[in-house]
Amino acid sequence: MSVSPILQASGIAGGYNGHEVLHGVDLALYPGEFLGVIGPNGSGKSTLIKALTGILPLKRGEVCVNGRSLRDYKPLELARMLAVVPQLSVPAFAFTVREMVEMGRHPHQRGFGSLTPEDRKAVDEAVELTDITHLQKRAIDQLSSGELQRVTIARALAQRPRILLLDEPTAHLDIGHQLDIFELLVRLNREQGVAVLCISHDLNLATEYCGRLLLFSVGTVYATGSATEVVTAENLCAVYGTLVRVEANPYSGQPFVLHTRATEVEEEEV
C-alpha cells in the first residue's frame, strides 16, 4: 500500500508494575480505515489503547501518529488528532449532555475563552450525528447505557479527530443499541473519513462491520487481515481455547461464529 498509516505501532511493549502485558505489537491503521481488534479477556486489548494514546509508558517500540512519534506531540495537539471513547463508566458529576459534549472542544479552545461559533457548530454536528439532540439538557447520570455511550462518542466527535479509538463501545448494550453504535461508526468512517480502531468482544458484529480485523492473543497480534482470513475455527480455537463453528452469514457472506456445546462438536467429529 502506498498510503502511509495514520497510526502506527512498531514493536511496542509495556505493562504495569514490571508485569509486561504487551510483548512487541505491530499495528497499522490507515486513513479512512475501520479496523476491529478482537481477542480474549486479558489479552491486552485495553492496554493497547493505553499504549497508543501515551497513557502507558512504553518499554520498547514506538507509536507514530501521522508519521510523527507520539512523544513529540503536546497533549492538546494529540487531542485534536486522536479521540478516544473509553469503556463505559458512570460519571461522578451530573454535567448536562450538552456540557459533556462541549468538553470535546477543549483541545481547540484557548485561555479563559468561551465557545466560539466554530466550537458551537462542531458540538451541534456531533450531537446531530449521534442522534442525541433531544437529550442535550438532560443530566448525564440520568441516561441509559446506550444514551451515555452515544454522548461519549459525540464528545469524541466534537474533537474533530482524524482517528477514533473505541474500547468496547457495545459492552453492556442490548442488540438493538449494539447495531445502532456500529451503524453510527460505519457512517462516521465513510462520511467523515475518520479512521476507526474499535475493540470489540462481539465477533459477529466485528466481522460484519470492520473492514479489517486484528486478532489479539496474550499481548501479541495472532492474526490480521480480512474477516474471512482472521475469523476461522482454527484461529479462534488457538486463541480463545474453545471449540466453535464458523459459517458464512447467509445475508452478508461474512464469517459467523456459532456457539456449540463441547459434546455436540465431539459427536459430529466422531
Place this chain on the structure above:
Amino acid sequence: MSAARLVKNRAWVVLIVLAALLVVSVILATGIGSTHINPGEIARVLWSHLTGHADPTSANDSIIWGLRLPRTILAILVGAALAVAGTLMQALFHNPMADPYIVGVSSGAAFGAVLVATLGFTLSVGGFTLAPLVAFLCGLAVTFLVYALSRRSGRVPIGVLLLTGIAIGGLMQAVTSFMLLRQDTADLHNIMSWLMGSLAQSQWSHVWALLPYVTIGLVMVAAMQRDLNILAMGDETAHHLGVNIERSKFLLLLVASLLAAAAVAVSGIIAFVGLIIPHLMRLIVGPNHRVLLPACLLCGGLLLVWADVIARTLIHSGELPIGIVTSVLGSPFFLYLLNRREAAH
C-alpha cells in the same frame, strides 16, 4: 430564548442574589453582638472610613471597625477559601465526598500549632504569632509529603493519593494527641478551641495575611476552570481531551492546599464548610465550574458570617468555637444530602 441561555441566566441570578445577601449579611452581622448597633450607624461608620473621615475615638467606630468588621471580613475570606478548596479537591478526586483537608492539610496544621504550644513559644513574627505561620507551613509540608509518597513512576494515581493522605493524617493525629496529653489544662483549653476552629482573635492583620493567598488562588482557579470540568470526568478522559493531567493535578492540589492551609492558619480547623457548600451549590447551579466556583465562593463566605454570629452570641459567657457551629449545622444537612442521593439512585 435558547435552553443554554436560560441556564446561564439562572446561574447569573443565583450569583447576584448570593452577592447581595453577602453585602446585607456583612452589615447585619456587624450590628449583632453584646452591643447592638443599627444598620444605619454601621453604614455611616463604613462610609466614614471609605471617605477618610473616620473618628477612631468613638465607641461605635472601635466596635465596628476595630472588632466586628475585620472578624466578619475574615469569616468571608475563610469561608470562601474553604469552599473553593473543597470544590477543587472534589474535582481532583472525581468524588463529591472529598473535602479541603483530604490530603492532610488539617492534620499537618494541627501538628504544627500544637508543636509550637508544646515547645512553649509565644514568639511574634511580623505582627503574627508563630503558631499560625508554623501551622500553615506544616499543613503544606504534609500535603507535599503525601504527594511525594504517592508518586508511582512519574504519576500520582488519585486512589493512592487518597489512601496515603489517610495514612499520614492518622500518624500526624497520633503525634498531635500525644503532645496534647502532655499540656497544662489552661493551654489545653486554648489549643482545643483553635483545633475546633475559631475566629475569636480576628484582626485586620489576619485579613491582610489571608487576602493574597485567596486572591492568587482564585485567579489560578479561574484560569483552570475548563481543566477542572474535564478532570472531574476522570484522569484518562482528561488525558484524551488534551489536559496535561499530572501538571494540572499538581497545580490544583497546590492551589487547594494553599487556600486550605492559609484558612486553617488564621482560623483553626473549621469542619464541613468545604464539603457542604460545593454540594449545595452543585444542586442549585450544576457541576459546571465556571458558575460553581463563584457560587461556592460567595456561599462559603455567607455561611461562615452567620456561623460566626451564632458562635459569638449563642452562649453568654465567652463564645463557641465556630467549628462546632458548622459541624452541628453541617452534619444533619450532610446526612440529608446523602439520603437524597441514595433515593435518587
